[in-house]
Amino acid sequence: MALPFALPNFRGAASFSATEARVQLHEGIAVFTSMITQFVVLIFVWVLARSILPVAILGAIIFSMFTLGQRVLNEAAYVRVDHKLNELYLASPLTPESYFLGIAVGVLLAYLGPILILVAIAVLWVAFTPLLAVELVATSLAVWLFSSSMGYVLSTLFRDMRAIWSYASILYNLFGVLPPVFYPVGLFPTALRPIALVMPPSAAAGLLQDALRPGVLSSSDVVLAAVALAVESLVMFGVALLWARRTAQER
Amino acid sequence: MATVSYPASVPREGHVFPAFALIGWRWISRNPASTVAPILLPFIFLYFLFLISPGLFPLEVIGAMLFTTQNIGSWVLGDSATWRIECALQDLFVASPMGKVRYLFGIAVSNLIAAAPALVVLAVVLSFAVGHPVPWTSWAILFGALVVVWVLFSAIGVAMSSRLTSQREIWPVGNLTFTVLGMLSPLYYPLSYLPPLWQQAALFFPTTYAAILAQGAFGLAPASTGSMTIDAVLLLVLAVLGTAVALSLYRWRGA
Numbered sequence: 001m002a003l004p005f006a007l008p009n010f011r012g013a014a015s016f017s018a019t020e021a022r023v024q025l026h027e028g029i030a031v032f033t034s035m036i037t038q039f040v041v042l043i044f045v046w047v048l049a050r051s052i053l054p055v056a057i058l059g060a061i062i063f064s065m066f067t068l069g070q071r072v073l074n075e076a077a078y079v080r081v082d083h084k085l086n087e088l089y090l091a092s093p094l095t096p097e098s099y100f101l102g103i104a105v106g107v108l109l110a111y112l113g114p115i116l117i118l119v120a121i122a123v124l125w126v127a128f129t130p131l132l133a134v135e136l137v138a139t140s141l142a143v144w145l146f147s148s149s150m151g152y153v154l155s156t157l158f159r160d161m162r163a164i165w166s167y168a169s170i171l172y173n174l175f176g177v178l179p180p181v182f183y184p185v186g187l188f189p190t191a192l193r194p195i196a197l198v199m200p201p202s203a204a205a206g207l208l209q210d211a212l213r214p215g216v217l218s219s220s221d222v223v224l225a226a227v228a229l230a231v232e233s234l235v236m237f238g239v240a241l242l243w244a245r246r247t248a249q250e251r
Numbered sequence: 252m253a254t255v256s257y258p259a260s261v262p263r264e265g266h267v268f269p270a271f272a273l274i275g276w277r278w279i280s281r282n283p284a285s286t287v288a289p290i291l292l293p294f295i296f297l298y299f300l301f302l303i304s305p306g307l308f309p310l311e312v313i314g315a316m317l318f319t320t321q322n323i324g325s326w327v328l329g330d331s332a333t334w335r336i337e338c339a340l341q342d343l344f345v346a347s348p349m350g351k352v353r354y355l356f357g358i359a360v361s362n363l364i365a366a367a368p369a370l371v372v373l374a375v376v377l378s379f380a381v382g383h384p385v386p387w388t389s390w391a392i393l394f395g396a397l398v399v400v401w402v403l404f405s406a407i408g409v410a411m412s413s414r415l416t417s418q419r420e421i422w423p424v425g426n427l428t429f430t431v432l433g434m435l436s437p438l439y440y441p442l443s444y445l446p447p448l449w450q451q452a453a454l455f456f457p458t459t460y461a462a463i464l465a466q467g468a469f470g471l472a473p474a475s476t477g478s479m480t481i482d483a484v485l486l487l488v489l490a491v492l493g494t495a496v497a498l499s500l501y502r503w504r505g506a
Contacts, residue, residue: 027419027423029420029423029424029427030419030422030423032423032427033423033426033427036426036427036430036431040430040434041299043434044296044299044300044303044439044440045303047440047444047445048300048303048304048307048440048444049303049304052303078419165288165422166287166288167288169288169292170287170288170291170292173291173292173295174291174295177295177296177299178295178298178299182299183299183302183303187302187303
């Protein structure tokens, strides 16, 4: 059995990513509206609790990377359920792994514009240090990897496009808004904090909050969040690669 | 276009509302997550708001009720556009004796069924969150405000749906329109919390008056009987105007 990370498995990934990015960019309004929840929450914070705005802005970036998984879920399901185009793609020299990765990277490229607007806002409002900047890039990529992989795996379970919105919005809002992503981790019940720190979006947000104001997390909490984020991202990515090949074989 | 004439045996009155209500019920009974989502999403945001501003919680629950009701417009947009674009069902409705206003209210009732559980749960939360006995007139004012918002935004939703050409436009257009309209009005915070310019802009939106009226009725914002009467009149006037404009923009035949 070939290893999921072997290079030949990613044949065609670059060109399919570019194709998918172009497809996504045709939906300009969807790209534009991808920031609605983030800006709504930022408005809430700006009106009601301006002191936590830097935390909320960093959380908005992490949330944006996390909800890219929802776009991957929608796109992969739309291509498969509504158009059955996946059959065409997978009958070509494109590998199943490249098909999944192409959708994930294409969505990332297309939605990077609005995310960069949030980054620009962060530069204006947040006191960046080199550590915070490096952590922002690293945790964002880890959250994207986890979320896109999860989105792709989940997309293969749906048979009806109308059912997707409900389940996806519950899932992504539950993990993205309820735990301390947009608000300080100190406001989350102490007893439940370990649970928040093993969930990728809140683990990333917790690490960023600690880089912003050192001491927000204990050193053991920092290790827990960092290890959980790294392990979950890589494991979910591996599962998605294996799942992509398996579901392609079962067609 | 020639006027269609029906033989006398074709019923002019029908059971449109129960039929559409049944459609709404079938949708949530087949797909329970569609009921859970509208219940859960306002609660997720309420939890967040409670954490960052615990003193405003009852007001925020009223805001969630108004926002949920307003969002019915987005679902109306989705259903109406899907039935027209994907199922080509609107031609069938147009060919029937049912007019566009009855169709609008039918879809609005259908989607109210899906939102009703969320509204009931939020009403129960509100009764506990207010912390003091509330006269029935306050509930009646809130109910009236919700009804006006429901009709207005359902009309906006159905009007916008008739202008869409692709199913992929539905979610982003609905999400953008109804969320932005909801955020411009002070649903989740008192009007006085907003910057002066935003306060003045908010006065052009009917939901602002619905929020002020409901907040005043529950004693969550200072309001006299006179000011509440003016707010109620402005709400009705703006809602009637908005509904009339929406219906005039709504393409019923040949959409």
